[in-house]
Amino acid sequence: MGDTMDQTATSMRIAPAGTDLLSRFDPLIAEREALLATGVRDPFAIVMDEVKSPTLAVIKGKETILLGTYNYMGMTFDPDVIAAGKQALDSFGSGTTGSRVLNGTYQGHKECEDALKAFYGTQHAMVFSTGYQANLGMISTLAGKGDYIVLDADSHASIYDGCALGNAEIVRFRHNSVEDLDKRLGRLPAEAQKLVVLEGVYSMLGDIAPLREMVAAVRKHPNCMILVDEAHGMGFFGKNGRGVYEELGVEDEIDFVVGTFSKSVGTVGGFCVSDHPKFEVLRLVCRPYVFTASLPPSVVATAAASIRKLMHAADKRAHLWENSQRLHKGLVDLGFKLGTDRPQSAIIAVILEDQTQAVAMWQALLELGLYVNMARPPATPAGTYLLRCSLCAEHSSAQVGQILEMFAAAGRLTGAIPG
Amino acid sequence: MSDRQAVFDTVSAQIEPFNKKGVSLTDATTFAGDLEWDSLTVMDFVAAIEDAFDIIITMNMQAEIETVGQLVDAVIKLRGEG
Numbered sequence: 045m046g047d048t049m050d051q052t053a054t055s056m057r058i059a060p061a062g063t064d065l066l067s068r069f070d071p072l073i074a075e076r077e078a079l080l081a082t083g084v085r086d087p088f089a090i091v092m093d094e095v096k097s098p099t100l101a102v103i104k105g106k107e108t109i110l111l112g113t114y115n116y117m118g119m120t121f122d123p124d125v126i127a128a129g130k131q132a133l134d135s136f137g138s139g140t141t142g143s144r145v146l147n148g149t150y151q152g153h154k155e156c157e158d159a160l161k162a163f164y165g166t167q168h169a170m171v172f173s174t175g176y177q178a179n180l181g182m183i184s185t186l187a188g189k190g191d192y193i194v195l196d197a198d199s200h201a202s203i204y205d206g207c208a209l210g211n212a213e214i215v216r217f218r219h220n221s222v223e224d225l226d227k228r229l230g231r232l233p234a235e236a237q238k239l240v241v242l243e244g245v246y247s248m249l250g251d252i253a254p255l256r257e258m259v260a261a262v263r264k265h266p267n268c269m270i271l272v273d274e275a276h277g278m279g280f281f282g283k284n285g286r287g288v289y290e291e292l293g294v295e296d297e298i299d300f301v302v303g304t305f306s307k308s309v310g311t312v313g314g315f316c317v318s319d320h321p322k323f324e325v326l327r328l329v330c331r332p333y334v335f336t337a338s339l340p341p342s343v344v345a346t347a348a349a350s351i352r353k354l355m356h357a358a359d360k361r362a363h364l365w366e367n368s369q370r371l372h373k374g375l376v377d378l379g380f381k382l383g384t385d386r387p388q389s390a391i392i393a394v395i396l397e398d399q400t401q402a403v404a405m406w407q408a409l410l411e412l413g414l415y416v417n418m419a420r421p422p423a424t425p426a427g428t429y430l431l432r433c434s435l436c437a438e439h440s441s442a443q444v445g446q447i448l449e450m451f452a453a454a455g456r457l458t459g460a461i462p463g
Numbered sequence: 464m465s466d467r468q469a470v471f472d473t474v475s476a477q478i479e480p481f482n483k484k485g486v487s488l489t490d491a492t493t494f495a496g497d498l499e500w501d502s503l504t505v506m507d508f509v510a511a512i513e514d515a516f517d518i519i520i521t522m523n524m525q526a527e528i529e530t531v532g533q534l535v536d537a538v539i540k541l542r543g544e545g
Contacts, residue, residue, distance in 0.1 A: 192521075197506055207522070214522035218510055231519045427503055 084403050085410065087418040097121055098310075098438045103415065109443055109450075111433045112417035116390050117279045117360055118438030119310030119350045129311075132345030139340045144171075145327060148338030156344040159351040160315055164286055164301065168323040171315050171344065173336050175275055175304025176202040178314030181332035182271060182302055184210035187239045192232050195241040196220065198248070198425050203241055203273065209332075212239070219246070219425065220253055226261040229268065238268045244277030244288030248424050248432065249383030250391030252277075252288050259297045271300040279308025279354050280361055280390055305347045308354060313339050313347055360437035364390055367435045367444050374448040379461040383430065393419075394431040394451075401460060402429035408454035414447060470516075470542075471535050477511050478531070490532025516542060 059066075080086060094102035098118035099110050119125055132152055142148035153171055160169035172178040183206030187193045191212045195203055198219040207214045215232070217224040225240070232238060240262050245252050255272070262268050274287030282290025285308075289298050299320060305313035316326075327333060339347075372387035375394060383393030396402040399420060406418045409431070417432040424430055439447075455461035475488050481504050482488075486497050494500050500508070509520055512534070518541040520528075528534050 197510075215519055216506065216510075216522065224510070227514070228519060231513075231517065422502060425503075427501075 079399065079403065082400075084407050087403060087406050090410075090415070095120075098436050099440075099443060101415070103410070106411075106413055108410070108413050108415050109439075109447060110415050111435070111439075111447055112415050113436065114276070114307035114434060115310060115436050115438075116276075116364060116434065117308040117310070117354060117357060118436045119308065119353070122310070122350065122353065124353060125310065125346045125349045128349035129342040129346040133340075133342040136341035138342075140338045142337060143334055144338045145334050150338075150341055150344075152341045152344040152348070153338060156313075156348040156351075157315075159348040160317055163284070163351050163355055164317040165284075166301075166317040167319045169315055169317045170323070170327060170330075170333065171313060171339065171347075172333055173314070173339055174312060175302070175306055175314035176205075177332040177336065178302050178304070178316055179203050179273060180206045180209055181330040182300060182316050182326075183207060183239070183241060184332070185326060185330040186269070186271070186300075187212035187237070190236065192236055192238045193241060194225065194228060194232075194238055196243065196246075196253070198246055199241065199243065200247065200273065200275070201423075203243075220251065222254060222257045222261050225258060226264065229262065229265040232265075234266050236267060238265070240268055240270045241273070242270065243273045243275070244281065245275075245389045245391065247276050247391060248419060248430065249393045250387075250389045250432075250434075251384050252281075252388045255289055255292045255294050259294045263297065269299040270297065271302060272298050273302045275302070275304045275307055276389060276391065278303045279357065280364060285354050285357060285361065305343075305350075309347050309350045311343050311346045311350065313343060357437075364435060364437040367437070367439050367441075368392065370441075370444050371433065371435060371447065374444075375451060378448070378452050378455060380451070380455065390435045392433045392435070394433065396429045396431065396460060399429050401458060402431060404458040405454055405460050406431055408457050409450055412450040412453060414450045414454075467535060467539065470538050471531075473515055474512065474531060474535055474538065477508065477515055481508050488531055490530060490535070492531045493529050494531075495529065512538070518542060 090103060092101040092103060098115045098120050101108050101110055136150055136152060140148040140150060156171050157169040172181060179202035183193065183203060187210055189211040192215055193207050193212045194215045196219055197216045215228050217228050242253050242258060259270065262270055272289050277287035279285045281288045284290060289295060300316055300318045302316050305311045368387045368390050372392050375382060381395045383395060396405060402418055406416065409416055419430040419432050421427045456463045478488060482498060486492060494505065509525060513520055516538050524537060528537055
């Protein structure tokens with residue numbers, strides 16, 4: 045590629061106007077065109093031109109506080125993490141060009157799995173190329189034809205997609221309802237094998253699962269295994285930062301924990317940890333593990349360094365909790381409607397009336413220098429439009445103050461809160 | 464009143480809270496087309512039907528059910544197995 049790239053150049057077939065495979069997306073194209081025609085910026089096309097720290101980036105020349113990342117523990121610029129990545133890049137090259145089960149397992153992948161075993165206190169750990177693939181692989185491989193997967197209705201897309209990839213029967217229960225879970229398990233054939241899939245933190249509203257009660261309900265029924273996705277719980281919950289299942293004291297009832305490196309760990313990748321004696325066989329039969337290239341050496345090196353540091357991050361956890369409580373209270377005091385009555389995690393969801401108000405609010409915040417995530421159906425529960433804020437242990441107390449001032453100004457400007 | 468009619472009546476009663484347009488219901492009424500339900504409405508409705516009849520309608524089965532009549536038949540079959 046030359047340095048004078050012609051942005052209008054084409055080299056492939058340009059489909060003629062009329063019906064083709066992409067026509068099914070016409071309603072979405074029309075909705076987006078109508079929205080953008082009102083002059084707002086596209087919430088799904090933001091480019092971070094510079095990233096200065098876990099909490100600060102430059103967007104279109106403006107220094108912007110980041111309140112819409114999953115960088116909960118602020119590990120992305122940790123000097124030890126960066127150094128580990130650089131060293132692995134120099135020593136092992138830019139990529140593995142192969143599957144974990146063929147030429148794609150390096151010393152670094154084993155070290156990363158050792159770090160996970162130490163962090164979780166488990167016998168086994170399996171590293172996938174993304175968190176999405178970890179759910180896809182574990183769920184589709186564990187439950188086969190004739191088995192049942194029982195999942196929360198508000199489960200993440202990767203859990204639903206794991207169900208779609210496999211051949212099990214899929215049963216949903218109402219979000220976080222222990223009674224509904226219990227009832228549905230009771231209606232399934234006792235002899236059938238069942239996988240119950242739960243999440244520690246639900247990422248849209250930031251609410252946590254009542255795992256103690258849910259585990260007790262599951263254990264009333266025979267032939268159940270429990271998988272908990274701690275994507276948004278790792279680093280922050282529990283004495284050792286293992287997740288909500290640790291915080292709520294149900295570790296010895298959980299069969300599999302799935303997680304990701306793209307949140308608190310601060311890079312990319314996914315994993316499953318377990319104490320099941322036959323766990324290792326999954327490396328041979330799990331298609332999203334086998335049929336994809338393994339993570340680059342620099343990525344597993346940064347992950348391992350970060351995970352080992354997160355084992356001793358009690359101070360960071362305390363500061364993140366303080367930030368979350370302060371932002372939650374501040375937003376309630378300003379008159380915003382939030383996804384949870386009290387702060388339950390590092391995610392705080394501001395619920396808005398409709399798409400127009402959500403986009404207006406999102407843009408007003410961006411122009412003041414604050415980035416949050418906009419979330420819309422079908423990603424959100426009950427058809428709601430949200431501005432999702434996620435805090436970082438590296439947000440200073442001063443930054444939390446600035447964030448609240450910006451919310452006050454944007455809220456009054458857009459009518460989301462009384463002037 | 465036949466058993467099928469009784470199931471149809473119970474299904475109809477469960478549809479009512481979600482029948483915002485007041486569509487009159489027959490075996491041929493479709494959930495997506497006639498009732499214009501989105502996936503969230505379907506989820507709530509299925510949970511209500513499951514509880515009303517003490518059955519499970521898996522997502523695999525739901526994918527095959529497009530009309531009220533098909534749902535009534537599925538409920539009768541599932542109750543027979545239970």
